[in-house]
Amino acid sequence: MEMGLRYTQLFTLVILIASMFAVGTANKNLTKDPENWNIGFNYTNWPFGHHNFNQTSRRIIVGGSENWRFGFNYTDWALKNGPFYFNDTLVFKYDPPSGPDSHPHSVYLLPNLWSFLKCDLRRAKRVATTTQGGGEGFEFRLKSWGPHYFACGESNGIHCNVGMMKFFVMPLLRCVYLLPNLWSFLKCDLRRAKRVATTTQGGGEGFEFRLKNWGPHYFACGESNVGTANKNLTKGPENWNFGFNYTNGPFGHHNLTRTSRRIIVGGSENWHFGFNYTDWALKNGPFYFNDTLVFKYDPPSGPDSHPHSVYLLPDMWSFLKCDLRRAKRVATTTQGGGEGFEFRLKSWGPHYFACGESNGIHCNVGMMKFFVLPLLRWY
Numbered sequence: 001m002e003m004g005l006r007y008t009q010l011f012t013l014v015i016l017i018a019s020m021f022a023v024g025t026a027n028k029n030l031t032k033d034p035e036n037w038n039i040g041f042n043y044t045n046w047p048f049g050h051h052n053f054n055q056t057s058r059r060i061i062v063g064g065s066e067n068w069r070f071g072f073n074y075t076d077w078a079l080k081n082g083p084f085y086f087n088d089t090l091v092f093k094y095d096p097p098s099g100p101d102s103h104p105h106s107v108y109l110l111p112n113l114w115s116f117l118k119c120d121l122r123r124a125k126r127v128a129t130t131t132q133g134g135g136e137g138f139e140f141r142l143k144s145w146g147p148h149y150f151a152c153g154e155s156n157g158i159h160c161n162v163g164m165m166k167f168f169v170m171p172l173l174r175c176v177y178l179l180p181n182l183w184s185f186l187k188c189d190l191r192r193a194k195r196v197a198t199t200t201q202g203g204g205e206g207f208e209f210r211l212k213n214w215g216p217h218y219f220a221c222g223e224s225n226v227g228t229a230n231k232n233l234t235k236g237p238e239n240w241n242f243g244f245n246y247t248n249g250p251f252g253h254h255n256l257t258r259t260s261r262r263i264i265v266g267g268s269e270n271w272h273f274g275f276n277y278t279d280w281a282l283k284n285g286p287f288y289f290n291d292t293l294v295f296k297y298d299p300p301s302g303p304d305s306h307p308h309s310v311y312l313l314p315d316m317w318s319f320l321k322c323d324l325r326r327a328k329r330v331a332t333t334t335q336g337g338g339e340g341f342e343f344r345l346k347s348w349g350p351h352y353f354a355c356g357e358s359n360g361i362h363c364n365v366g367m368m369k370f371f372v373l374p375l376l377r378w379y
Helices: 001-018 074-081 112-118 157-161 182-187 276-282 316-322 359-363
Strands: 058-059 089-092 107-110 125-128 138-141 150-152 166-169 177-179 218-220 262-266 292-295 312-313 327-329 339-346 352-353 369-372
Touching: 074 166, 112 166, 125 138, 150 157, 177 369, 182 218, 276 369, 316 369, 327 339, 352 359, 359 369
Parallel strands: 058 089, 262 292
Antiparallel strands: 089 138, 107 125, 107 150, 150 166, 177 218, 292 339, 312 327, 312 352, 352 369
């Protein structure tokens, strides 16, 4: 069960953590062979694309000017304000209790994605009490590898669940070899790799690599010639150490299905105004190549009806803003009846879906949008 949850973490983190910028070539990849997966898209770092990288550690106020309070969507805040890096410091600011009628806050670290989704605090660790958020706030330094699931632990999970006081981050390495393509990365093939930092350049403040051109960047440790490219971080962000698979390690899974699935979007809710489809995708993934998404919705029944459709948006920015100007309509208002409209996941890259009706109102206010990144069945 634990391994299954970890793989769900991979899917969730791949599609959700901290993306604000994606290139238009996101779906121009998977062709015939893995040697061809090198066309203009950063596969490993896609969900963390950003146009304003800061190479030094940062002090980040959780929630920005909203601080840490009931009723603000912190998962959305983390999505829009990432990526986050090792040694960044998250600052939780909240008022300490002022009396018997006050509603105090705290900070808990949850053990896994399931606990996060359910706001299950039974195995959570309290890292800040109700009094530690005053003044300059409580500081939490991102100094270990893996997903960090934060939540307010007050009122038996109500602040976490109803108050939306939860979010998670996956701190990224500021990575030392640069590999030429995805095939080299997957195979740890260093024959055509370029060394960008020697064994002595990681000391002190570390080696800095500025992301100044578009395209995939495949980093690896090139030492020992025994396939250690993916076996690194153990003690902290300053150390590249043999013994941990930081790309895939936390997300191992032992029960992947090999057959394609037919998935009703929204389940019994079908495709309608007012249902949170981003949350549905989060809870029902991962999705795989050749899976079929089925959009079921009623065709227009009269002048007062509110029809739906299906659009494919070009990038994350369009998705976040419900900007349909460059979107492609893949299903009209009449195609959702009967058995529904079927969309097969047959290309690599993120797929951003939305209802395109009412000038984006269905997408924005009606929450009729979600996105998936179909995964390969490796074995």
